[in-house]
Amino acid sequence: MEVMEDRDDDEILLSALRKKKGGNDGVEKASGGGELAVNDLGKGAVVRAETVVDRVERNGKRVFEDTEDDDVPLLSLKKIRTGSKNAKPKGAAVVSNSIGKGTAQAEDVDDLPLTSLKKRKEPVLVKKSSTLKRPSSLEDDRPLSSLARKRSSGSPNKRAVSVNHDDDLPLSSLKKKKSSGLEQRKIVPLKNPSAPKKVIKIVKKLKPQSPLVRRDEPRIASRKSDTPVEKKTVVRKAKPKAALKSKNNRLSKAKTSNSAAPSSVDIRKEEYVFVGGGEEDGERRWWQENMDGNEHRWQSLSHHGVLFPPLYEPVRVPLIYNGEEIVLHPAAEEVAMFYAAKLATDYVKKDVFNKNFFSDFKQTLRKNDRETFKRVKDFRKCDFSRMQEHLEAKKAEKKAIPAAERKKIREEEAERVKKYTVASVDGKEEKVGNFRIEPPALFLGRGEHPLMGKVKKRIWPEDITINIGPKDPVPECPIPGHKWGKVIHNKCVTWLAFWRDTITNGSKYVWLAADSKFKTVSDAAKFEKARKLHMYIEKIRKDYRTGWKSEDELVRQRSVALYLIDRLALRVGNEKGEDEADTVGCCSLRVEHLTFNDPDVVEFNFLGKDSIRYENSVKVERGAYLGLKKLSRKKKSSDDIFNRLTTSSLNEYLRSLMDGLTAKVFRTYNASLTLDRLLQQDGQQQNVNEQLVFYNQQNKEVAILCNHQRSLPKKHDEQMGKLSVKYDETIEWLRELERAATEMKYGRKDSADVTQWVHVKPDLKAEMTEEQRTAERKRAAEAPREKVVKRMKADSVHLAIARVHARIDKMKSEMQTKEDLKTVALGTSKQNYLDPRISVAWCKRNEVPLEKVFSKSLYNKFAWAMEVNKQQVAG
DNA sequence: ACCCAGACTTGGAATAATCTTA
DNA sequence: TAAGATTATTCCAAGTCTGGGT
Numbered sequence: 001m002e003v004m005e006d007r008d009d010d011e012i013l014l015s016a017l018r019k020k021k022g023g024n025d026g027v028e029k030a031s032g033g034g035e036l037a038v039n040d041l042g043k044g045a046v047v048r049a050e051t052v053v054d055r056v057e058r059n060g061k062r063v064f065e066d067t068e069d070d071d072v073p074l075l076s077l078k079k080i081r082t083g084s085k086n087a088k089p090k091g092a093a094v095v096s097n098s099i100g101k102g103t104a105q106a107e108d109v110d111d112l113p114l115t116s117l118k119k120r121k122e123p124v125l126v127k128k129s130s131t132l133k134r135p136s137s138l139e140d141d142r143p144l145s146s147l148a149r150k151r152s153s154g155s156p157n158k159r160a161v162s163v164n165h166d167d168d169l170p171l172s173s174l175k176k177k178k179s180s181g182l183e184q185r186k187i188v189p190l191k192n193p194s195a196p197k198k199v200i201k202i203v204k205k206l207k208p209q210s211p212l213v214r215r216d217e218p219r220i221a222s223r224k225s226d227t228p229v230e231k232k233t234v235v236r237k238a239k240p241k242a243a244l245k246s247k248n249n250r251l252s253k254a255k256t257s258n259s260a261a262p263s264s265v266d267i268r269k270e271e272y273v274f275v276g277g278g279e280e281d282g283e284r285r286w287w288q289e290n291m292d293g294n295e296h297r298w299q300s301l302s303h304h305g306v307l308f309p310p311l312y313e314p315v316r317v318p319l320i321y322n323g324e325e326i327v328l329h330p331a332a333e334e335v336a337m338f339y340a341a342k343l344a345t346d347y348v349k350k351d352v353f354n355k356n357f358f359s360d361f362k363q364t365l366r367k368n369d370r371e372t373f374k375r376v377k378d379f380r381k382c383d384f385s386r387m388q389e390h391l392e393a394k395k396a397e398k399k400a401i402p403a404a405e406r407k408k409i410r411e412e413e414a415e416r417v418k419k420y421t422v423a424s425v426d427g428k429e430e431k432v433g434n435f436r437i438e439p440p441a442l443f444l445g446r447g448e449h450p451l452m453g454k455v456k457k458r459i460w461p462e463d464i465t466i467n468i469g470p471k472d473p474v475p476e477c478p479i480p481g482h483k484w485g486k487v488i489h490n491k492c493v494t495w496l497a498f499w500r501d502t503i504t505n506g507s508k509y510v511w512l513a514a515d516s517k518f519k520t521v522s523d524a525a526k527f528e529k530a531r532k533l534h535m536y537i538e539k540i541r542k543d544y545r546t547g548w549k550s551e552d553e554l555v556r557q558r559s560v561a562l563y564l565i566d567r568l569a570l571r572v573g574n575e576k577g578e579d580e581a582d583t584v585g586c587c588s589l590r591v592e593h594l595t596f597n598d599p600d601v602v603e604f605n606f607l608g609k610d611s612i613r614y615e616n617s618v619k620v621e622r623g624a625y626l627g628l629k630k631l632s633r634k635k636k637s638s639d640d641i642f643n644r645l646t647t648s649s650l651n652e653y654l655r656s657l658m659d660g661l662t663a664k665v666f667r668t669y670n671a672s673l674t675l676d677r678l679l680q681q682d683g684q685q686q687n688v689n690e691q692l693v694f695y696n697q698q699n700k701e702v703a704i705l706c707n708h709q710r711s712l713p714k715k716h717d718e719q720m721g722k723l724s725v726k727y728d729e730t731i732e733w734l735r736e737l738e739r740a741a742t743e744m745k746y747g748r749k750d751s752a753d754v755t756q757w758v759h760v761k762p763d764l765k766a767e768m769t770e771e772q773r774t775a776e777r778k779r780a781a782e783a784p785r786e787k788v789v790k791r792m793k794a795d796s797v798h799l800a801i802a803r804v805h806a807r808i809d810k811m812k813s814e815m816q817t818k819e820d821l822k823t824v825a826l827g828t829s830k831q832n833y834l835d836p837r838i839s840v841a842w843c844k845r846n847e848v849p850l851e852k853v854f855s856k857s858l859y860n861k862f863a864w865a866m867e868v869n870k871q872q873v874a875g
Numbered sequence: 876a877c878c879c880a881g882a883c884t885t886g887g888a889a890t891a892a893t894c895t896t897a
Numbered sequence: 898t899a900a901g902a903t904t905a906t907t908c909c910a911a912g913t914c915t916g917g918g919t
Binding site: 449501506572581608609662715719773856858 | 899900901902904905906907908909910911912913914915
């Protein structure tokens with residue numbers, strides 16, 4: 001147990017991140033086309049290679065000198081996807097075999113130029129802590145709100161507090177000067193704010209930047225009377241520090257409090273601290289109103305119903321069957337068109353897809369066209385290419401519409417649809433999210449979905465249930481001769497319309513948009529719940545660490561599972577049915593998904609949500625390792641590891657620990673906390689652009705933690721190649737300028753001839769047709785560059801050199817970013833997991849306009865977070 | 876105790892809109 | 898000024914979690 005405890009909780013999180021990164025590196029390395037590094041880019045690759053080398057030299061030592069306990073063997077990180085996500089890793093290149101010995105890793109780096117450094121050393125400080133930390137949040141009850149305030153003065157980039165100790169943190173070197181994705185992989189070891197005192201002593205310089213520790217906020221004295229027992233503890237935080245201590249002691253016996261950290265003073269007012277207040281500070285929170293159980297969510301609700309897709313208009317383009325043309329019955333033609341529309345995709349290569357489609361297609365024929373039904377027996381004799389051509393022609397036609405006309409069409413369409421876009425809830429106008437009924441189509445599941453290719457049938461008004469205020473007018477049914485299936489007035493739910501999916505028999509709903517009150521209120525509540533978890537997390541972690549030694553198998557399973565959820569941000573993993581793709585989450589992990597590598601390293605490899613592969617090699621705490629191993633023993637590879645554990649019982653347990661706590665809260669908590677801490681390292685970024693690069697890098701860390709992947713963009717390699725060529729040309733130009741400068745210097749001249757190779761401009765004439773223009777552009781693009789010699793004065797040469805340097809830096813950074821993000825999806829975490837107040841506070845601190853970080857729709861969705869900050873600023 | 880339907884959140888891909896660049 | 902690239906939005910599938918029924 002001692003062993004297990006010797007790592008800090010924060011460290012856990014961070015190291016999880018790190019490891020995960022390692023995993024991705026593996027991916028990149030193994031993925032053939034993706035590995036642009038040195039080979040694919042030609043000279044451009046030099047850039048990267050240089051970068052890597054520099055990095056290694058600069059940081060190498062620290063980076064690789066890992067300490068014992070966190071030295072995760074990057075080993076075995078195999079690659080995740082090579083382009084197609086479902087593909088099993090082929091080859092699964094093992095990146096390194098140096099498990100356990102820190103030294104071999106430098107070589108790994110050489111191998112993986114673009115990618116990165118996987119690990120970095122752990123700050124000594126983290127390791128030392130052997131006791132549980134005190135819930136620092138107890139002490140601070142800063143109202144949620146305290147979030148970002150405007151900073152009163154000083155340069156935005158300077159932060160008085162520093163997270164780490166110089167000695168043990170690479171950090172300083174990490175602060176990126178040039179933000180290369182690589183460098184940023186070294187995460188600042190966020191030190192746990194609540195780290196035990198002893199640690200603090202060791203690292204004297206460490207400033208208390210702990211976000212958790214805040215003092216200068218007004219305390220709120222009054223509390224709700226109905227505070228549950230556990231909360232009571234929490235409530236204490238309002239008390240003076242002395243009181244704190246006792247509470248802490250109670251909570252976690254051994255812990256000493258570092259609350260005294262003097263520097264709290266350094267905390268800026270405008271800083272939003274994710275792990276701060278929580279809901280216990282007694283403030284009334286509008287977003288928590290009306291959220292309980294079966295209460296009415298609205299009093300009046302009016303809207304215009306839903307919009308149906310246009311009916312199918314038959315075109316009589318034939319199916320070719322066994323060489324003969326067959327004009328299908330309109331209903332069958334429609335279905336055949338669905339298939340034709342997919343001919344260009346990989347779906348048609350899948351047997352399941354074809355089989356499902358053909359079965360449904362025949363059924364349509366049988367119903368509508370007996371003759372053809374009898375004739376069309378063999379799918380392989382069906383040729384849908386004429387239909388495909390027809391669809392393509394139509395697409396081209398649409399594309400050819402002149403811009404002006406297109407705009408007009410668009411406006412008319414917007415007008416037609418307008419009334420459906422809004423609803424009114426309790427007198428307030430709200431946008432409707434998805435008012436369009438899904439059109440019929442072939443069902444395309446993700447991954448190996450058993451139902452792919454089946455026909456998703458058209459939804460008619462009779463299939464729809466409308467939910468509307470009892471006193472509000474029932475929307476008119478838009479299709480003549482039809483009527484709504486049902487009209488109800490259910491005030492306990494927030495949907496406007498409902499229908500049943502014809503494939504899965506699941507429910508489909510029409511909701512209000514993300515910026516509606518319904519959505520934003522629960523969104524805000526979600527983040528509050530996550531913040532609240534911080535007050536319980538220490539106890540929870542302590543419990544599961546104890547639990548995985550339990551005699552009770554259920555307790556053991558639950559404890560190990562919870563550890564994985566907490567540490568790796570796994571989803572809980574409900575059971576799935578026969579008619580769904582075989583994907584898993586934590587509770588549904590099977591023996592086959594894990595590989596054990598002594599000591600204490602577990603390799604995870606499974607398909608998670610959306611059949612995205614989760615592949616990660618992690619050094620876990622000893623107790624968890626032994627627990628997992630034991631749970632896997634004597635089981636077949638297809639057996640559940642957590643066979644006694646259900647998601648319901650896990651959540652039931654969590655609920656007993658904290659009101660409203662469920663497994664998914666951990667994901668939100670860890671994601672937001674990670675971002676919060678990473679963003680604390682405001683660095684040297686000069687301008688807004690660099691700030692954004694920095695922000696995106698931290699966002700990326702979260703995305704990696706949550707395993708938010710995207711498939712390699714189709715043109716990624718091509719685009720990287722172009723960038724690289726451009727880069728080379730720029731370097732060439734730089735060399736020439738430098739040569740000229742030298743020449744002037746030594747020749748004591750004040751001007752020199754400078755040779756520039758320029759691209760040929762296309763010679764476009766007014767009378768040229770489109771094709772001619774295109775051809776001319778192409779010719780110009782491919783023509784050899786022309787030599788231009790000009791006389792430049794010394795001054796302009798020097799000026800040009802400076803500019804070119806700046807451009808080169810920018811290009812490097814862009815290439816690096818592009819490479820780093822090629823298979824990482826940032827959007828999901830930003831939308832769902834990152835408390836927007838963290839980003840808002842960061843923006844304010846660094847004077848980055850909010851709209852640079854939030855798109856318009858996100859800005860609206862998170863209006864509540866901006867408001868909070870504004871109020872703070874004003875107040 | 877389990878099972879399943881219902882309601883709501885989360886997720887990547889496809890598509891549309893906008894910006895960049897030659 | 899259009900191709901190309903990037904970014905935002907839409908689409909709808911796939912999760913989570915609760916509660917009610919048996």
